[in-house]
Amino acid sequence: MSDSLDKLLDLLDLEQIEVNIFRGRSPDERVQRVYGGQVAGQALVAAGRTVPDDRPVHSLHAYFIRPGDPTVPLIYSVDRVRDGRSFTTRRVTAIQHGKAIFTLSASFHHPEPGPEFALPMPAAPSPELLRPNSERFAEAIGVTLPAHVRESPIDVRSVGPMSVEVAVDPSLQPAAANLVWLRVNGELPDDPLLHVCLMTYASDLTLLDTVLLDLGLSWHNGTAVGASLDHAMWFHRPFRADQWLLYAQESTSASGARGLARGEVFTVDGDLVVSVVQEGLIRTTPKSNY
Numbered sequence: 001m002s003d004s005l006d007k008l009l010d011l012l013d014l015e016q017i018e019v020n021i022f023r024g025r026s027p028d029e030r031v032q033r034v035y036g037g038q039v040a041g042q043a044l045v046a047a048g049r050t051v052p053d054d055r056p057v058h059s060l061h062a063y064f065i066r067p068g069d070p071t072v073p074l075i076y077s078v079d080r081v082r083d084g085r086s087f088t089t090r091r092v093t094a095i096q097h098g099k100a101i102f103t104l105s106a107s108f109h110h111p112e113p114g115p116e117f118a119l120p121m122p123a124a125p126s127p128e129l130l131r132p133n134s135e136r137f138a139e140a141i142g143v144t145l146p147a148h149v150r151e152s153p154i155d156v157r158s159v160g161p162m163s164v165e166v167a168v169d170p171s172l173q174p175a176a177a178n179l180v181w182l183r184v185n186g187e188l189p190d191d192p193l194l195h196v197c198l199m200t201y202a203s204d205l206t207l208l209d210t211v212l213l214d215l216g217l218s219w220h221n222g223t224a225v226g227a228s229l230d231h232a233m234w235f236h237r238p239f240r241a242d243q244w245l246l247y248a249q250e251s252t253s254a255s256g257a258r259g260l261a262r263g264e265v266f267t268v269d270g271d272l273v274v275s276v277v278q279e280g281l282i283r284t285t286p287k288s289n290y
Contacts (some may be wrong), residue, residue, distance in 0.1 A: 005186040008153040011038065012045050012197055020078040022046040025068035028034035034068025036228040039094055041197045043104040046076035047090035050194040054239075055088050056192055060200070062231045066101040068094070074101075086110050118236070119264060125183035127244050130157040140164045141220060154202050156182040157181045164211045167218030174213040178249040180206050188242040199265065199274060204228060210249040210281040211259030217284065226282040229258065232280040239265075239273040249276075257283050261289030 007027060014022040024042040040062050048057060068074065074094050088111050094102035110268050133156045138144060141164060159179035161172040182202055184273040188194060208226065209219075217224040239245065249263035259282045265274035 002186050005152045005153040005184060008198075008201070009194075012041055012194070012201070014045050014076065016043060016048070016049070020050060020080065022042075022049070022076040022078070024074040024076060026074070028070060028290065030066075031070050031181055033227075034074070035204070036064055036231070037201040039064070039068055039074065039102045040104065040231055041201035042074065043053055043076055043092040043102065043199050044106060044197050045193070046078050047092050047104065047106045048108075048197070050078050050080060050090060051088050051108045053193075055110050057106050057196055057235055058109045059234045060104055060106040060232065062102065062104040062221075064074070064102055064228045064230065065191070066096075066099060067227070068101050069096050071247050072096055079265045081105075086112070099121065117184065119245060121266040121270040122161050122177060122179060122248050124179045124181070124246055124248075127157050127183075130159065130181065132156065133158055133162060136162060137164055137220075140168050140247070151185075153185050154205065155181075155185050156205060157200075158206070161213070163212040164218045164220045166213060166216055167221045167223060170216060174249065178206065178210040178213055178251075180247040180249065181244055182247055183244045188240070192238060195239060195241040196235055199245070200233060202241070203230065203233060203247075203263070203265075203276050204278070205276070206247065207249055207261045207263055207276060207278045208259065208282070210261040210263075211251040211254055211280065211282060214251045215254060215259075215282075217282070224282055224284055226280050229279045229281055232277045235273070236274045236275065237273045239267055239272055241289075244268050245273070254282065254289060257281060 012023050077093045079091040090106050092104045093100050160175045166172045246266045251261045253260045260279045263276040
């Protein structure tokens with residue numbers, strides 16, 4: 001297991017300080033605000049630890065209310081909304097400085113048989129034929145990335161151009177769908193909740209970039225600033241986050257300083273395992289308050 005992955009797993013291993021209260025932290029105090037995928041992943045960990053192991057999560061809906069402060073702990077308060085015969089519902093509130101910064105509702109379902117259907121996986125080249133996005137990003141902006149960025153716990157490889165590349169070279173034409181391969185950089189234990197929480201963490205990495213691609217904007221050249229506003233995920237089938245997953249993303253709308261994107265996650269065998277929808281704030285002038 002890589003050092004970066006070990007740190008990420010430690011980040012998701014929340015401290016339980018009361019029956020329904022957990023404490024998390026952020027890995028880097030130098031950033032302006034806490035990464036949204038981290039808060040969503042930690043909140044799902046908190047919810048999952050109050051649910052029996054035989055009820056995997058099947059959906060979550062989250063709102064980002066305030067920017068997270070990376071210099072102080074995050075307190076996660078879990079409300080046990082319902083424990084039914086087949087479904088379990090939890091509501092989690094992340095708190096900093098006495099105020100809610102994030103809320104998540106998650107539903108857990110005891111597996112049962114039913115009809116089967118899924119969209120087919122789009123065609124994509126093998127991830128082994130693609131370069132890591134960290135290398136391409138460094139080339140696009142002409143810098144040498146620090147070691148902690150190069151050694152990311154999530155290996156991300158875009159099939160088409162990245163938003164930062166399109167912003168540097170407008171002649172690049174993004175495809176209709178933003179196809180991205182990703183996997184955790186290391187072997188994970190057989191803990192289904194851990195794999196789901198890591199996918200929740202990773203799902204926020206590239207989704208809003210899909211909106212920027214269509215607009216010819218980038219977070220990295222001053223043409224756009226923004227943040228996640230809400231995030232929804234549905235978990236259809238079991239998967240492993242330490243095996244390659246194809247994240248097929250597309251943007252459906254941008255208006256009123258907000259952009260909407262959705263994505264489907266497939267295994268290398270073509271199984272649709274996760275669906276994601278996110279709306280984000282996208283401003284073309286630098287304003288930090290939202």
